[in-house]
Amino acid sequence: MPSRPRRSTALFAVAMPDAVPPAVPTLAGLSEVADRYDGFIVDLWGVLHDGITPYPGAVDCLGQLKRRGKRIALLSNAPRRAEAVAERCAEIGIAPDLYDHLVTSGEEVWRHLKERTDPWYARLGRRVCHLGPARDRGLLDGLDLEETPVGAADFILATGLDGPAEGVADYEPALEGGAARRIPLICANPDLEVVRGGVRELCAGALAARFAELGGEVRYHGKPYPSVYETCFERLGLADKGRILAVGDSLRTDIAGANGVGIDSVLVTGGIHAEELAAVPGAAADPLRLAEACARAKQRPTASMPAFTW
Secondary structure (H helix, E strand, O other): OOOOOOOOHHHHOOOOOOOOOOOOOEOOOHHHOHHHOOEEEEEOEOOOEOOOOEOOOHHHHHHHHHHOOOEEEEEEOOOOOHHHHHHHHHHOOOOHHHOOEEEEHHHHHHHHHHHOOOHHHHOOOOEEEEEOOHHHHHHHOOOOOEEOOHHHOOEEEEOOOOOOOOOHHHHHHHHHHHHHHOOOEEEOOOOOEEEEOOEEEEOHHHHHHHHHHOOOOEEEOOOOOHHHHHHHHHHHOOOOHHHEEEEEOOHHHHHHHHHHHOOEEEEEOOOOOHHHHOOOOOOOOOHHHHHHHHHHHOOOOOEEEOOOOO
């Protein structure tokens, strides 16, 4: 992991009594701090869109950054190839000219399975049991793999669940079978859940967590793991990581990932934590609720903002 750069957290420092969780500074919009950074790593789901449509002001905020010459990498835990995610973004109104690069956990998985230069992947066989919806099957395209039931597989590839009607229990036979046979599971999306159009859905991370409970070996790709951030750093081409800001809506993945690689971060409170924070759309989260949530997660962002707006 790269050495931790000098942080600019002091810019937002707030003095609080020791007995009270430290308050997280709140921004009304990204314009308040944009000049302090040259590069931005921005989450997709929960920050720019809800899986169906962009959030109000999100597209404008990207445009404001681009007009000021900022470098932007969109970073998603989507279990799909980057090109497929870019196409979907364009369909819902997030055009390619609004950002410089798009990095996905699915793309990282695909490249590891294709290249097999990582010793862990080099030892894998070619028979895979895919756990996930049909829409994620494109992740297998172009790979020399044979899809089989878990009883004949060399490894499991988990990409997600097929909508809110499904739960982890629906995948229990495959998870138990894989753990009993001691084959590994590749998790192409570490998220536990997302909110699609206001409805919560479980993600591949929930399957991976259950597999680990059963004693199975899990290999994760995506946030909060450092490798996807290293890819973003390479794409952004900025030597000073103190001039890079990550924006996300999850303490567990976005903020933990940014903290892990030593960059500043802003938590969008109207995303996955909105219910926990009792956040009203467009309004700042309750400071105490936010501080308590950060304490529970043992992760603290540099600042927070209600939504990704300028």
